[in-house]
Amino acid sequence: MTALAFLLVAASLGHAVSRWLNLPAIPFLILGGLLLSLAGVTPAGFLEDALVLGLTFLVFLAGLELNPGRVKRQRRAAVFVGLGQFLVLAASGFGAGMLLGFSTQASLYVALAVSASSTLVVVRLLQRRRQLFEPFGRMVLGVLLLQDALIIVLIPVAVLFSQGTTAVLVGLLVTAGLALLSWVSLRWIVPFLVAKTQGDGETFLLSVLGFLFLFMGVSHLVGLPLVVGAFFAGMALSAFPVNGLVRGQLASVSDFFVALFFTALGAFLSLPSAGVFLQGLGLALLVMVVTPPVVAFFAERAGFSARPGIFSGFLLSQTSEFSLVVGLQGMVMGHISQDTFTVIALATLVTMTLTPFLATDYLTWKLLDFHPGTRATDLDPPPDDHIVLLGGGSNGQALLEELSLAAHEVVVVDDDPVIISFLEESGIRTVRGDVTDFEVLRMAGVSRARMVVSTVRRPEDVGPVLAMAGGTPVLARAFNVEDAEWIRERGGEPILFSDAAADEFLAWFDAGCPAEDGDGT
Amino acid sequence: MSDATFLRELGFIILAAAIFSVAARPARIPSLVAYIFAGLFLGPVTGFLTVSEAVHLASEVGIALLLFLVGLELSLEKIKDVGKVAVAAGLGQVVFTAAGGFVLSMALSFSPMESLFIATALTFSSTVVVVKLLDQKGDLDALYGRIAVGIFLVQDLVVIVVLTVLAGLGRQEAQGAVGVGANLALAFGGMALLLALAAAASRWVLPRLLAWVAHSPEILFTWSLTWCFLFVLGAEKMQLSLEIGAFLAGISLAQLPYNHEMRRRVHPLMNFFIAVFFVSLGIQMEFSAAREYWLPGLILSLFVLVGNPFIFMWIIARAGFGERTSFRTSVTVAQISEFSFIFAAMGMGAGLIQDSILSLIGIVGLVTIAVSAYMILYADPLYEYCRRWGLLKMFRARKGDEAEEPERASLSGHVIIVGMNSLGRRLARELTERGETVLAVDSDPRKLADLPCPTLLGNAEHASVLDEAGLDQARLLVSALHIEEANNILTHRARARGIPVSVHAFEVSHVPELLALGANHLLVARDLGAERLLEAVQKHGAFQP
DSSP states (O other), X not given: OHHHHHHHHHHHHHHHHHHHHTOOXXXXXXXXXXXXXXXXXXXXXXXXXXXXXXXXXXXXXXXXXOOGGGTGXXXXXXXXXXXXXXXXXXXXXXXXXXXXXXXXXXXXXXHHHHSOOOHHHHHHHHHHTTOTTSHHHHHHHHHHHXXXXXXXXXXXXXXXXXXXXXXXXXXXXXXXXXXXXXXXXXXXXXXXXXXXXXXXXXXXXXXXXXXXXXXXXHHHHTTOXXXXXXXXXXXXXXXXXXXHHHHHHHHHHHHHHHHHHHHHHHHHOOOOOHHHHHHHHHHHHHHHHHHHHHHHHHHHHTTOOHXXXXXXXXXXXXXXXXXXXXXXXXXXXTSSOHHHHHHHHHHHHHHHHHHHXXXXXXXXXXXXXXXXXXXXXXXXXXXXXXXXXXXXXXXXXXXXXXXXHTTOOEEEEEOOHHHHHHHHHTTOXXXXXXXXXXXHHHHTTGGGOSEEEEOOSOGGGGHHHHHHOTTSOEEEEESSHHHHHXXXXXXXXXXXXXXXXXXXXXXXXXXXXXXXXXXXX | OOSOHHHHHHHHHHHXXXXXXXHHTTTTOOHHHHHHHHHHIIIIITOOOOOOHHHHHHHHHHHHHHHHHHHHHOOHHHHHTTHHHHHHHHHHHHHHHHHHHHHHHHHTTOOHHHHXXXXXXXXXXXXXXXXXXXXXXXXXXXXXXXXXXXXXXXXXXXXXXXXXXXXXXXXSSOOHHHHHXXXXXXXXXXXXXXXXHHXXXXXXXXXXHHHHHTTOHHHHHHHHHHHHHHHHHHHHHTTOOXXXXXXXXXXXXXXXXXXXXXXXXXXXXXXXXXXXXXXXXXXXXXXXXXXGGHHHHHHHHHIIIIIHHHHHHHHHHHTTOBHHHHHHHHGGGOSOOHHHHHHHHHHHHTTSSOHHHHHHXXXXXXXXXXXXXXXXXXXXXXHHHHHHTTTTGGGOOBSOOGGGSOOOOOOOSOEEEEOOSHHHHHHHHHHHHTTOOEEEEESOGGGGTTOSSOEEESOTTSHHHHHHTTGGGXXXXXXXXXXXXXXXXXXXXXXXXXOOEEEEOOSGGGHHHHHHHTOSXXXXXXXXXXXXHHHHHHHTTTTOO
């Protein structure tokens, strides 16, 4: 009980500091645990139990989130970018490992550990910026899910490597078999179980956990690491609406164990020597330097424009909680030393902490300057007394139709090549580029326009045009009251979309919204 | 981690618990009885598993969380007004059962020493079993629930006294009365200290501390758990039971506005660990000598099952409570405690009794816990039955105690709005102005400030939150959330219960999904905003030459 109390205190401290600094919690939980280990107050046996249980839930949760439906239309892009990043980083990681003098097997572990980005950290970041549902946000989510799955599938490879190619192949085959079992469960077994136990929260929770342990047992029986079983158990429960039900019941249980996991992990570490410390930093640097250009490259090949591509690259420049999983697995099997594990843990700590500083608009713009993209050409003749429309996608369509009916001149600014070519074909003048780029705005003739209409999603993106507009009225879309205020303060005229929706709802409501399962609309 | 024994044990325990509880549902067997049977299967029947240190710790965590929940549910005021009857009933029952048990055991031809142990083992009722069942019924806050909790806390104190005396007697250097007295003083002094700490923290420290992290549910959760286990640790250090420590920790947090949310989050965690507790209880039951002692076991069980409620009913009715309340409180004490096994094991370890007595107590334990679980869960039909047969006339209790039930204020025909962003807030305000009853739900307490309608703090994705929001009685569910998965789940849940739902479709790609789930109306801010935009553009003279 004492050990548990201490672990919880360390976790609370870690959370407190991360909240105070407004940074991801995981690094600070680990640091909290490290403090514990330095104080020497927690027995190893208890820590191991906490670690194992936490690990199980961490991986189970990751499997639970693996719903390709969330990625929607960005699936192909996500696979392309995800695989690209994975392969390049894995190769770099492997090379780094060999360079540092690790054995081949240890280098394999390092390669796996560096190749994935952190689902927990990145999703949280995207949620805060409210960009999770934008095209690039979905792509990033897809990348993260893909990489989680890849790591789980490849862990047996790293583990069985020393036993020869046959063992590895058999391992992969067995993993595929377990995946099949998971899929079968998802389609038939789980819906049946849920129907039986759904009404009672307690029984449902236990059934879900029983299911998890069953899968882990099966995984153990066929000689695979436990984490593989836990992941596939989660996957079997990842379909809608089961995953929502599970998440609801399991949320607090998993939060508890996951927090304990990271803290216990920290308590397992010891203060690194200077050499280990430098190696960890080096690995972190590798990840942070290689990832942005690689991701940006693949993202643009997949059809994204430069800015979201670069931003995605920054978003993904860290190693994952799964890197810790890989490292732990390696250490348990005796394939990597505790020092190597500390290197991985350090790299994860550093990259996770630095991600909020990297993934900023400011840094993205800075890097954009280095981008060898095609510059838009000046419009000839230069537009005058026209309407500038920022964002020509579906958001601006209705407006465009009306304006072209009135035969009024419009210049559309957008960075999506598909939209640009469509508009050009319709005979509308366009400037291809980023709406936050002053050069682009100048070419669109903002200062000479009759008005500027912005349909872009984020109010911050309207900042530059507001600064540049001078006397030209700028009408900007805003969802929030706070965003509207922000725009108004800078001289723009916000159009509150939430108000529009509210008005329509109230009209529907007053007209008599349906009674309980009576008439539909 | 090298052999993951703990994981293996836990896995089997949870799997057995799940299988047995799913199988038990059609037969309406209480879940905790199912868990005990799962434990019996894993332990005495197959000899497959024994309880390790780690599993034991998990069980203790379950007990702590359960009592923490109880504390969160109640508050010092609520406890105070049942204090007197709790003390009277608690102490009265101890005296009666101990005396009666002793006499009965002697009559059944047990030796005086054995009778003493049996009597003590029979005396205490199980806090864990009763509180778990009360929580399941949702009656912790009812009058009879509060009285029951008060009684068990009083008995806990008596247990502490007994344990302290035992420990003092059992020591190598026989301490004598002074030593034992000193230990007792330490224990009670410690409790006073913890109580003071809880009260002080509740008034001055906790509100501000927790307000800082209130908008982040995970941190709030971690901190409340840390608080709980720090108290548990403190209680253990002061020779008090972990139940009391956890309970005090819960009480100190009961005043805060987030206690509902905290309770909802702690609940599943508690369910998990408590299941481990009951299964491990089953595993540890000892039935080697069961065959020869089945008749005395049955007789003693009957004594507990009928005798304890009897004396209780008498005391509580005397105290002026209504007949129904008295009855419901009385059936909660019809079992012996898990502590009885510990006590008997201690006696066996000290060579004072044989292991056959342990089996006897095991039988009584199993029978009384199982039967009393039924009695508690089905207390109302049982009451009607007893009343009809005139069994309760002898207690001469006051009739008509409906006023003693808590007011279950529930909304009906209301509109639930989830997501207090600008859209949600505007809707909440406008609908309230139109005279509708609105319940605003959000997981961020800051977003629930300054609203003209009742609010509920919680994550609407969780079924328990929707239940508390009274989804089944609502007229309409509106979600203004900007989160796809949440909107999907909400739509699905509402339509499954036949409640109309209007949901925010903030992305074109999301619309078909929501319609397929049966959404009655979509808040499509984008399209409508575009119309607004158009109007504004026209206003600015876009269409003039």
